[in-house]
Amino acid sequence: MLSDRNRILVDSIKRLLRRGATSHLSKIVNKTHAADLSVVFRSLSLGEQRRLFNMISDIEQKGVLFSELDVDTFQDLIEDMRIEDIVPILESMQADDVADLIGRLPEDLSKTILDKMKRSESEEVEGLLRYEDDTAGGIMVPDFIALKEDVTARDAIESLQKEHSDVEMPFYLYVVDEYGKLVGVSSLRQLVVVPPDRPLKDFMSTDVFSVQTDMDQEEVAKLVARYDILAVPVIDRTNRLVGIVTVDDVIDIIRKEATEDILKMAGAGEEFVETKSIFKSTRIRLPWLFASCIGGILAFFIIDRFESSLLKFAYLAAFIPVIMGMGGNIGTQSSTIVVRGLATGRLHARDIWSVVLKELTIGLILGLVYGLLIGSVAQLSYSMFSLAISVALAVVCSMSIAALVGSAVPMGFARINIDPAVATGPFVTTAIDIISVLFYFVIATTLLGV
Amino acid sequence: MLSDRNRILVDSIKRLLRRGATSHLSKIVNKTHAADLSVVFRSLSLGEQRRLFNMISDIEQKGVLFSELDVDTFQDLIEDMRIEDIVPILESMQADDVADLIGRLPEDLSKTILDKMKRSESEEVEGLLRYEDDTAGGIMVPDFIALKEDVTARDAIESLQKEHSDVEMPFYLYVVDEYGKLVGVSSLRQLVVVPPDRPLKDFMSTDVFSVQTDMDQEEVAKLVARYDILAVPVIDRTNRLVGIVTVDDVIDIIRKEATEDILKMAGAGEEFVETKSIFKSTRIRLPWLFASCIGGILAFFIIDRFESSLLKFAYLAAFIPVIMGMGGNIGTQSSTIVVRGLATGRLHARDIWSVVLKELTIGLILGLVYGLLIGSVAQLSYSMFSLAISVALAVVCSMSIAALVGSAVPMGFARINIDPAVATGPFVTTAIDIISVLFYFVIATTLLGV
Numbered sequence: 001m002l003s004d005r006n007r008i009l010v011d012s013i014k015r016l017l018r019r020g021a022t023s024h025l026s027k028i029v030n031k032t033h034a035a036d037l038s039v040v041f042r043s044l045s046l047g048e049q050r051r052l053f054n055m056i057s058d059i060e061q062k063g064v065l066f067s068e069l070d071v072d073t074f075q076d077l078i079e080d081m082r083i084e085d086i087v088p089i090l091e092s093m094q095a096d097d098v099a100d101l102i103g104r105l106p107e108d109l110s111k112t113i114l115d116k117m118k119r120s121e122s123e124e125v126e127g128l129l130r131y132e133d134d135t136a137g138g139i140m141v142p143d144f145i146a147l148k149e150d151v152t153a154r155d156a157i158e159s160l161q162k163e164h165s166d167v168e169m170p171f172y173l174y175v176v177d178e179y180g181k182l183v184g185v186s187s188l189r190q191l192v193v194v195p196p197d198r199p200l201k202d203f204m205s206t207d208v209f210s211v212q213t214d215m216d217q218e219e220v221a222k223l224v225a226r227y228d229i230l231a232v233p234v235i236d237r238t239n240r241l242v243g244i245v246t247v248d249d250v251i252d253i254i255r256k257e258a259t260e261d262i263l264k265m266a267g268a269g270e271e272f273v274e275t276k277s278i279f280k281s282t283r284i285r286l287p288w289l290f291a292s293c294i295g296g297i298l299a300f301f302i303i304d305r306f307e308s309s310l311l312k313f314a315y316l317a318a319f320i321p322v323i324m325g326m327g328g329n330i331g332t333q334s335s336t337i338v339v340r341g342l343a344t345g346r347l348h349a350r351d352i353w354s355v356v357l358k359e360l361t362i363g364l365i366l367g368l369v370y371g372l373l374i375g376s377v378a379q380l381s382y383s384m385f386s387l388a389i390s391v392a393l394a395v396v397c398s399m400s401i402a403a404l405v406g407s408a409v410p411m412g413f414a415r416i417n418i419d420p421a422v423a424t425g426p427f428v429t430t431a432i433d434i435i436s437v438l439f440y441f442v443i444a445t446t447l448l449g450v
Numbered sequence: 451m452l453s454d455r456n457r458i459l460v461d462s463i464k465r466l467l468r469r470g471a472t473s474h475l476s477k478i479v480n481k482t483h484a485a486d487l488s489v490v491f492r493s494l495s496l497g498e499q500r501r502l503f504n505m506i507s508d509i510e511q512k513g514v515l516f517s518e519l520d521v522d523t524f525q526d527l528i529e530d531m532r533i534e535d536i537v538p539i540l541e542s543m544q545a546d547d548v549a550d551l552i553g554r555l556p557e558d559l560s561k562t563i564l565d566k567m568k569r570s571e572s573e574e575v576e577g578l579l580r581y582e583d584d585t586a587g588g589i590m591v592p593d594f595i596a597l598k599e600d601v602t603a604r605d606a607i608e609s610l611q612k613e614h615s616d617v618e619m620p621f622y623l624y625v626v627d628e629y630g631k632l633v634g635v636s637s638l639r640q641l642v643v644v645p646p647d648r649p650l651k652d653f654m655s656t657d658v659f660s661v662q663t664d665m666d667q668e669e670v671a672k673l674v675a676r677y678d679i680l681a682v683p684v685i686d687r688t689n690r691l692v693g694i695v696t697v698d699d700v701i702d703i704i705r706k707e708a709t710e711d712i713l714k715m716a717g718a719g720e721e722f723v724e725t726k727s728i729f730k731s732t733r734i735r736l737p738w739l740f741a742s743c744i745g746g747i748l749a750f751f752i753i754d755r756f757e758s759s760l761l762k763f764a765y766l767a768a769f770i771p772v773i774m775g776m777g778g779n780i781g782t783q784s785s786t787i788v789v790r791g792l793a794t795g796r797l798h799a800r801d802i803w804s805v806v807l808k809e810l811t812i813g814l815i816l817g818l819v820y821g822l823l824i825g826s827v828a829q830l831s832y833s834m835f836s837l838a839i840s841v842a843l844a845v846v847c848s849m850s851i852a853a854l855v856g857s858a859v860p861m862g863f864a865r866i867n868i869d870p871a872v873a874t875g876p877f878v879t880t881a882i883d884i885i886s887v888l889f890y891f892v893i894a895t896t897l898l899g900v
Contacts, residue, residue, distance in 0.1 A: 007800065035676045039795070161643045171621055171638075188621075188638050193611045225705070226485045228698040230680065247697050248678040251704060255675070258708035259790050265712075266786030267779060278808060282815050285783055292779045293820055296772025297827055303768035304831070310767055314760035317767030318753035321774060321883055322746025328778070329717060329742045329876055333735055336716030340709050345489070350457065358728060365732050370743055377747055381754070426779055433771055 009036060010043045017048050026055040034064030041069065046076050053077060062089045067097035071104040087116045095121070096141045096249070099128035128243075136220045137213030139253070140234045140243030145173045149183060149201035153191045156200065160188075171230050174241055175204045181239045182210055210235045213242065220245050221253040222345065261343055264419070265336065267291070267426035288426050295430030299437045306441045309450040315382060316444055319374075319391050320437065326370055327398035327436040328429050334359045334406030335424045342414050343421070349414035356408045363403025364396070371395035390444040397443070398436035405431055459486060460493045467498050476505040484514030491519065496526050503527060512539045517547035521554040537566045545571070546591045546699070549578035578693075586670045587663030589703070590684045590693030595623045597650060599633060604646035610638075621680050622694075625654045630690045632660055632683055660685045663692065670695050671703040672795065711793055714869070715786065717741070717876035738876050745880030749887045756891045759900040765832060766894055769824075769841050770887065776820055777848035777886040778879050784809045784856030785874040792864050793871070799864035806858045813853025814846070821845035840897045844890035851889070852882045 009032065016025045029037065029052060037056075041049055056062050066074060066089060078086055090098050090113065102110045102125060114122045124142050131137025147156055156173060173191065175184035184204035194203050210233045211220050224232055224247060234243045267288035303310075303320075310316055338355060341347030347355060375392030379385065409428050410420035459482065466475045479487065479502060487506075491499055506512050516524060516539060528536055540548050540563065552560045552575060564572045574592050581587025597606055606623060623641065625634040634654035644653050660683045661670050674682055674697060684693045717738035753760075753770075760766055788805060791797030797805060825842025829835065859878050860870035 006795075007798065033677065035678075039676075042796070043798075157642050160639070188642070189610070192607045192638070192642065225698075225701045227483065228485075230697070247680070247701070248675075251675045251697070251701060254701060254704055255708070255794060258705070258712075259794060262708075262712055262715075262786060262790050266782045268783040268787055278811050278815070281808075282812050285780070285812065285816060286819065288783070289776065289779055289816060289820060292775045293772065293823065296775040297824070299771035299775075300768045300827070300831075303771070304765060307764045307768075310764035311761065314757045314764065314767075315754060317760055317764075317770065318750045318757075320767065320770045321749035321753070321887055322743065324771060324774060325742045325746040325749075325880065325883055326739065329739055329879070330735070332716045333718040333738070336712060337718055340712050344705060344709060345456075346492070348457065348493075358731075361728050362732050362735065365728070366735060366739060369736065370739060373743065374747070377750070381750075429779070430775065433775055437771055 006036070006039050010040050013040055013052070014044070014048070017044075017051060022055070025052075026057070029055045030057055030061070034061045035068060037061075038065055038068035041065070041073070049073070049077055050080070059089055060092045063093040063097075066090070066101065067093055069101075071101060074101055075105065083112060083116055086113065091118055091121050094141055095124040095128055095143070096139060098125045099138075100133075103129050103133065131213055134217045135213060136211045136215040136217065136232075136234045136245055137243070139217050139220070139249050140213075140245050142243045144231075144233070144241070144244045146176045146180070146241055147173055147200060149175050149177070149204065150199045152197050152199050153194050153203075154196035156186075156191055157196075172233075172244075173200070174208070174233055174244075175200050176241055180241060182208060182233055182235055182241045184208055185233070208233065210241075211245070212237065217253050218257050221250045221257070224250045225254065257343075261339065261421045264421040265339060265425045291426045292430045292433075295433050298434050302434070302438050303441065306445060309441070309445045309448070312450050313387070313444075313448060315387075316441075319378065319394070319440070322374055323391070323394050323398050323440050324433050324436050326367075326374075326395055327402040327432045330363055330366060330399050331402035331406035331428055331432040334363070334403045335410055335428050338407045338410045339420050339424050342410065347411075349411060352408070352411040352415060355411055356404060359403040359407035360400060363400040366403075367396035367399030370399065386447045387444070390440075390447045393443050393447075394436070394440035397439045398432070401435050401439070402432045405435070456486070456489050460490050463490055463502070464494070464498070467494075467501060472505070475502075476507070479505045480507055480511070484511050485518060487511075488515055488518035491515070491523070499523070499527055500530070509539055510542045513543040513547075516540070516551065517543055519551075521551060524551055525555065533562060533566055536563065541568055541571050544591055545574040545578055545593070546589060548575045549588075550583075553579050553583065581663055584667045585663060586661045586665040586667065586682075586684045586695055587693070589667050589670070589699050590663075590695050592693045594681075594683070594691070594694045596626045596630070596691055597623055599625050599627070599651035599654065600649045602647050602649050603641045603644050603653075606636075606641050606650065607646075622683075623650070624658075624683055624691055624694075625650050626691055632658060632685055632689060632691045634658055635683070658683065660691075661695070662687065667703050668707050671700045671707070674700045675704065707793075711789065711871045714871040715789060715875045741876045742880045742883075745883050748884050752884070752888050753891065756895060759891070759895045759898070762900050763837070763894075763898060765837075766891075769828065769844070769890070772824055773841070773844050773848050773890050774883050774886050776817075776824075776845055777852040777882045780813055780816060780849050781852035781856035781878055781882040784813070784853045785860055785878050788857045788860045789870045789874050792860065797861075799861060802858070802861040802865060805861055806854060809853040809857035810850060813850040816853075817846035817849030820849065836897045837894070840890075840894040843893050843897075844886070847889045847893070848882070848886035851885050855881055855885070 013025065013028065016028070041052070044052065053062070053065070056065070069077070102113060114126065117125070127142060128138065128140070145160070147159065171188055173186045173188065174182060175186065177183050184200070184206045185208040186200055186204040190203055209223065209227060209229065211223065213234055213236055220232060224245070229247070231244045231246045233241055234245060236242050268285060338347060342349065371392040374395050375388045378391040379388035406428055410424050414420045463475065463478065466478070491502070494502065503512070503515070506515070519527070552563060564576065567575070577592060578588065578590070595610070597609065621638055623636045623638065624632060625636065627633050634650070634656045635658040636650055636654040640653055659673065659677060659679065661673065663684055663686055670682060674695070679697070681694045681696045683691055684695060686692050718735060788797060792799070821842040824845050825838045828841040829838035856878050860874050864870045
């Protein structure tokens with residue numbers, strides 16, 4: 001397994017670093033894939049990272065390593081490096097990866113670096129920095145193959161040998177008109193199977209998907225995933241081809257978006273596992289917990305109003321946790337299924353009524369099952385039928401309402417274009433807590449006559 | 451946006467179906483990408499699906515549609531079709547997609563279909579059916595380009611034109627020895643840039659990643675994602691090349707695994723949004739809720755033991771929801787961050803102590819903040835310092851322990867190779883509920899002297 005291999009690699013590199021076995025180490029480092037090295041990097045201290053980095057001899061490998069680092073590690077790493085040593089590494093990297101790093105650096109540092117880079121490279125990077133981070137423009141690479149439609153297959157292949165050696169993923173050849181506007185697409189594969197003197201316009205496909213620079217990266221990812229393509233061309237407002245988004249970046253986006261959704265639903269906001277500072281983590285979580293704190297205090301005021309009933313029937317309190325727990329759990333089930341369904345495109349905001357009705361039915365059925373069970377426990381413990389009925393009814397109400405709220409809230413938010421993942425999590429759970437407690441006490445005091 | 455385009459397409463197709471505008475409809479259907487049609491399909495009734503399907507004239511498009519359907523819809527759809535009409539569609543599809551569908555059909559039906567298929571096609575499918583669904587063998591395609599190492603670039607290109615026209619993604623050319631064992635890899639791009647009479651062995655790369663047929667699909671996906679490759683060769687136990695896994699399938703796996711993790715954590719098990727039957731959904735959720743039911747009943751017995759205290763100080767009950775809620779929420783935050791960190795490879799099971807210590811510290815800090823806040827509410831409401839202190843202390847304990855349990859449980863499970871996503875969700879929340887209630891009553895009764 002990958003993770004086993006990582007562990008072995010991390011262990012042996014750490015051991016060699018401790019022993020100072022420089023020559024052995026540099027042999028291992030220069031043999032290891034940069035993607036693996038970046039995993040090792042995360043497990044090392046800053047001092048170790050610097051020593052390891054200096055052992056890499058190949059500038060391109062240093063570049064791949066840079067592009068895999070998050071910006072904090074990157075900044076720590078380059079702190080004591082000379083600009084003259086950093087620049088050639090950046091120049092060897094893909095412009096989109098450079099823009100990702102540069103765009104997050106303090107402005108004076110990024111300006112200094114851009115000034116020292118080759119004009120052609122820094123212009124590409126600055127071009128990308130104009131676009132929002134999470135749009136097609138922000139994630140595209142400006143290296144692509146664009147040819148005129150009367151170029152022959154032979155000439156196209158020749159241009160590949162001469163001009164386009166730096167293109168990252170040369171599977172698609174885009175065909176543009178004299179104004180640089182996208183008119184068609186062909187593939188390397190077609191180039192080698194057609195007669196060499198056929199012009200591109202004879203065999204290109206004019207059904208070419210493209211996206212505009214300001215399209216949200218999540219939409220771009222969905223498009224690439226749906227149509228099983230390897231790259232999608234990015235055009236500006238005038239239909240001019242300005243870059244491509246490749247499938248490897250799409251994979252990263254899909255993973256990142258899934259992580260973000262999961263964390264949002266858990267009320268952990270933008271906290272990531274790589275957030276190392278305890279202070280930062282605490283600050284991110286604090287406001288999310290505030291929702292459940294306010295909810296809890298509201299529940300407190302509700303219960304407080306039933307003090308006289310509780311003084312008579314203290315055991316009413318004993319059922320609070322089970323009623324809240326059952327409601328909370330089925331509410332989480334419903335909201336998670338709905339939020340994920342919306343994210344993967346399996347559910348649509350317009351289906352709100354059928355989805356909510358389905359969830360309500362499930363909540364009612366499961367509420368009856370567990371209401372019967374928990375009501376029986378109450379009956380066996382206190383032999384008081386009106387109490388048992390109150391508890392059973394409260395479970396039914398709590399679970400049905402929880403399924404209703406858990407599905408209706410994210411569906412409703414999706415409908416008015418608010419991210420359903422944010423709106424769910426702690427807010428839904430808290431609302432369910434309050435509603436459950438209120439119903440329980442109203443039902444119990446009514447049936448018990450207190 | 452994609453979803454807007456879908457909606458418009460679904461609406462107009464539904465309208466035309468109602469109106470019976472067959473010729474207009476069949477024009478639209480045959481112009482629409484099969485991936486889009488499959489989205490439309492999900493919003494239609496079975497009758498509408500059948501009518502729409504029959505309007506598709508191109509067998510290959512029917513094939514793409516088949517491969518996008520889940521097996522339930524597929525089975526409904528083919529129920530009234532003749533085997534003779536189904537077989538040519540399946541033959542036009544990729545073997546891995548056919549195997550996915552056939553493998554999930556009732557055995558007699560799948561046997562009948564395989565018997566009617568062309569020998570070469572059915573053998574490929576049967577070959578794939580031998581592997582587990584979620585392994586490299588189960589998701590690979592058996593179509594790839596494998597050439598001997600002394601073949602020249604020119605001959606390799608020629609073989610592309612003649613033999614390998616059915617290969618799905620011809621970017622990599624694998625190089626095998628006389629026994630069919632994988633020795634290297636080259637790319638279509640390299641073929642066109644090297645002199646035509648150079649043999650593959652001169653320019654192929656011998657650093658070729660490969661996976662064995664029984665590797666878990668999640669591991670395969672991680673490998674493709676980490677090394678930014680478009681396809682990974684699959685070898686059997688004797689290092690013979692038997693297939694490739696392509697990046698489009700990897701994208702599907704990454705999305706599916708993220709969905710599965712999210713649902714497991716919410717205690718919705720294997721329920722998917724496309725599960726249409728209420729009965730099936732209910733059955734899937736029932737056992738997961740059982741954990742929280744048992745937990746709630748345990749909490750009931752705990753509180754029941756403090757009945758005499760409650761009869762004296764009924765308002766003790768009013769703080770149960772807020773204490774449970776705060777613990778539950780921070781526990782969910784911690785466990786979600788840990789589970790996702792483990793899934794994305796950012797955390798390792800071996801880091802258990804540092805991760806748990808970090809979470810415990812965060813829990814303690816946030817516990818102090820919210821303990822102070824909620825304790826103040828208690829003090830303002832009842833002006834009873836010992837009660838306020840009890841509530842505050844209970845919040846601190848509940849939140850610290852919740853962060854501890856929420857992080858330690860998934861880390862511990864990962865360490866003994868149990869899926870941390872399953873072990874989290876309802877179990878952690880339930881454990882936290884019980885612990886919170888117990889601590890609260892022990893602290894309160896001690897400090898209040900009842």
